[in-house]
Amino acid sequence: VIEAHLAKLRARGEVTPGEEQAIRSAVSEMHQHPADAVIARAFVEQDHSTILLEGLMCRYKDLKNGRRQITQLHVPGDFADLHSFTLKYLDHDVMTLTPCRVAIVPHENLRQITEALPRLTRMYWFQTNIDAAIHREWELSLGRRTAKARLAMLFSELQVRLEIVGLADERGYALPLTQVDLSECTGLTNVHVNRTMRELREEGVVDLQGGRVIVHDRATLWRIAEFDPRYLYLDKRDL
Amino acid sequence: VIEAHLAKLRARGEVTPGEEQAIRSAVSEMHQHPADAVIARAFVEQDHSTILLEGLMCRYKDLKNGRRQITQLHVPGDFADLHSFTLKYLDHDVMTLTPCRVAIVPHENLRQITEALPRLTRMYWFQTNIDAAIHREWELSLGRRTAKARLAMLFSELQVRLEIVGLADERGYALPLTQVDLSECTGLTNVHVNRTMRELREEGVVDLQGGRVIVHDRATLWRIAEFDPRYLYLDKRDL
DNA sequence: CGCCCAATTGAAGACGCTCAAGGCTTGTGG
DNA sequence: CCACAAGCCTTGAGCGTCTTCAATTGGGCG
Numbered sequence: 403v404i405e406a407h408l409a410k411l412r413a414r415g416e417v418t419p420g421e422e423q424a425i426r427s428a429v430s431e432m433h434q435h436p437a438d439a440v441i442a443r444a445f446v447e448q449d450h451s452t453i454l455l456e457g458l459m460c461r462y463k464d465l466k467n468g469r470r471q472i473t474q475l476h477v478p479g480d481f482a483d484l485h486s487f488t489l490k491y492l493d494h495d496v497m498t499l500t501p502c503r504v505a506i507v508p509h510e511n512l513r514q515i516t517e518a519l520p521r522l523t524r525m526y527w528f529q530t531n532i533d534a535a536i537h538r539e540w541e542l543s544l545g546r547r548t549a550k551a552r553l554a555m556l557f558s559e560l561q562v563r564l565e566i567v568g569l570a571d572e573r574g575y576a577l578p579l580t581q582v583d584l585s586e587c588t589g590l591t592n593v594h595v596n597r598t599m600r601e602l603r604e605e606g607v608v609d610l611q612g613g614r615v616i617v618h619d620r621a622t623l624w625r626i627a628e629f630d631p632r633y634l635y636l637d638k639r640d641l
Numbered sequence: 642v643i644e645a646h647l648a649k650l651r652a653r654g655e656v657t658p659g660e661e662q663a664i665r666s667a668v669s670e671m672h673q674h675p676a677d678a679v680i681a682r683a684f685v686e687q688d689h690s691t692i693l694l695e696g697l698m699c700r701y702k703d704l705k706n707g708r709r710q711i712t713q714l715h716v717p718g719d720f721a722d723l724h725s726f727t728l729k730y731l732d733h734d735v736m737t738l739t740p741c742r743v744a745i746v747p748h749e750n751l752r753q754i755t756e757a758l759p760r761l762t763r764m765y766w767f768q769t770n771i772d773a774a775i776h777r778e779w780e781l782s783l784g785r786r787t788a789k790a791r792l793a794m795l796f797s798e799l800q801v802r803l804e805i806v807g808l809a810d811e812r813g814y815a816l817p818l819t820q821v822d823l824s825e826c827t828g829l830t831n832v833h834v835n836r837t838m839r840e841l842r843e844e845g846v847v848d849l850q851g852g853r854v855i856v857h858d859r860a861t862l863w864r865i866a867e868f869d870p871r872y873l874y875l876d877k878r879d880l
Numbered sequence: 881c882g883c884c885c886a887a888t889t890g891a892a893g894a895c896g897c898t899c900a901a902g903g904c905t906t907g908t909g910g
Numbered sequence: 911c912c913a914c915a916a917g918c919c920t921t922g923a924g925c926g927t928c929t930t931c932a933a934t935t936g937g938g939c940g
Contacts (some may be wrong), residue, residue: 444872469845477796488767493777520762531769535728537773547704593921597920639729
């Protein structure tokens with residue numbers, strides 16, 4: 403059931419049988435969450451991390467006036483809050499966007515991995531560094547990209563990330579998000595997301611209907627977004 | 642000379658004599674850079690990381706139309722590109738903003754630390770996770786904060802980060818940045834930064850003159866920014 | 881003294897926001 | 911089986927924050 407997680411690790415490099423065994427036995431339990439459930443609240447002490455197996459989750463931060471910024475989306479295979487292992491508490495909430503199945507990994511087990519398996523430790527360190535790389539690409543979107551490019555970026559990124567775990571192909575992928583969700587990812591309003599989506603649809607680039615992203619013209623989508631997948635670090639390496 | 646770096650690590654927890662020795666001997670050389678020098682170019686293979694000893698550096702990403710987003714500022718004590726150890730290349734450029742003194746740490750030495758010193762490895766993993774936390778706070782700024790709040794946020798964050806290494810007090814700190822630099826941090830134009838700085842000055846909150854940030858009213862500054870320093874993880878912990 | 885870079889200010893315009901209303905789909909209960 | 915509610919999508923109109931373009935001022939330095 404954690405195949406997606408292993409697939410994500412293997413996108414970077416080999417996972418030895420011993421490492422795979424260590425990962426499997428680090429999982430203490432499986433769990434199911436409904437949509438819109440807060441998995442981890444900001445500034446609350448954590449004693450475990452969560453691997454997303456099925457569904458979509460997000461990290462977000464709020465301002466007092468209610469304006470919300472989603473700082474990252476999580477797809478199956480992601481360690482949604484691995485960074486809480488070193489941080490002890492999170493600086494953001496983690497919430498499900500759809501019903502989700504997850505695997506729980508106690509921090510104590512992660513600690514033992516860092517004591518005994520340096521290579522696997524580096525792999526997990528690497529994974530949190532990818533999260534940071536995604537944050538940086540989103541900073542570029544939020545700070546400098548136009549509305550259309552922000553949405554194009556988001557759809558491009560998700561397509562690549564979902565392809566790694568076999569949940570997308572070149573034609574599209576399931577994405578059961580509302581326009582409000584998209585607006586909170588892109589720093590726009592839902593109204594403006596709606597208008598921008600219409601433009602992208604009328605230009606024959608992408609469409610989102612029935613909870614599914616349909617990529618009509620990937621080349622144009624990437625060009626609009628100035629999307630360069632290298633920031634996702636998908637090439638294989640020695641670790 | 643790496644005292645600032647040790648001070649930053651010690652803000653989170655103890656550094657044992659053995660760990661301190663490992664850090665010191667991991668440094669292969671010192672180096673001096675002029676202002677506006679690119680230290681690491683995006684997508685170019687790296688074989689070392691860089692500790693900033695003196696001066697200011699930044700990470701930035703550009704769009705094709707020339708619009709630039711600075712994704713993080715680095716102050717003395719920071720490991721500016723520690724993440725290149727696991728990533729092998731960076732997804733952004735790293736540049737000096739002022740003349741800088743740096744210490745070079747070959748990745749091979751970091752690798753040996755991960756093989757032999759799990760606790761120090763966790764400390765460094767933690768440091769890259771702080772970078773990610775800063776990225777998230779900036780995402781919130783870029784996506785949802787007003788211009789005034791973005792600048793207030795930036796000045797608040799830098800004051801706290803510089804205090805850790807003894808380069809700021811409650812009255813202010815040296816910050817030899819131009820308004821163009823500030824605009825690239827905050828996703829604004831230099832013109833709008835200028836106008837917003839004037840507002841903050843006229844309200845008696847902060848001022849930036851002669852390369853120095855003068856904090857006249859820290860409480861108001863934090864309130865405008867909705868600044869909560871917990872995202873910088875300055876409390877001491879077992880590691 | 882004059883050059884260069886940064887800061888500053890003005891005026892006009894654009895991109896995205898706010899407020900508001902209407903339509904569509906889905907699920908629920910009478 | 912239909913009425914109704916709830917949530918999401920869609921569209922219109924007006925507005926505001928921030929941008930763009932341009933010109934002027936100020937300060938540091940060779």
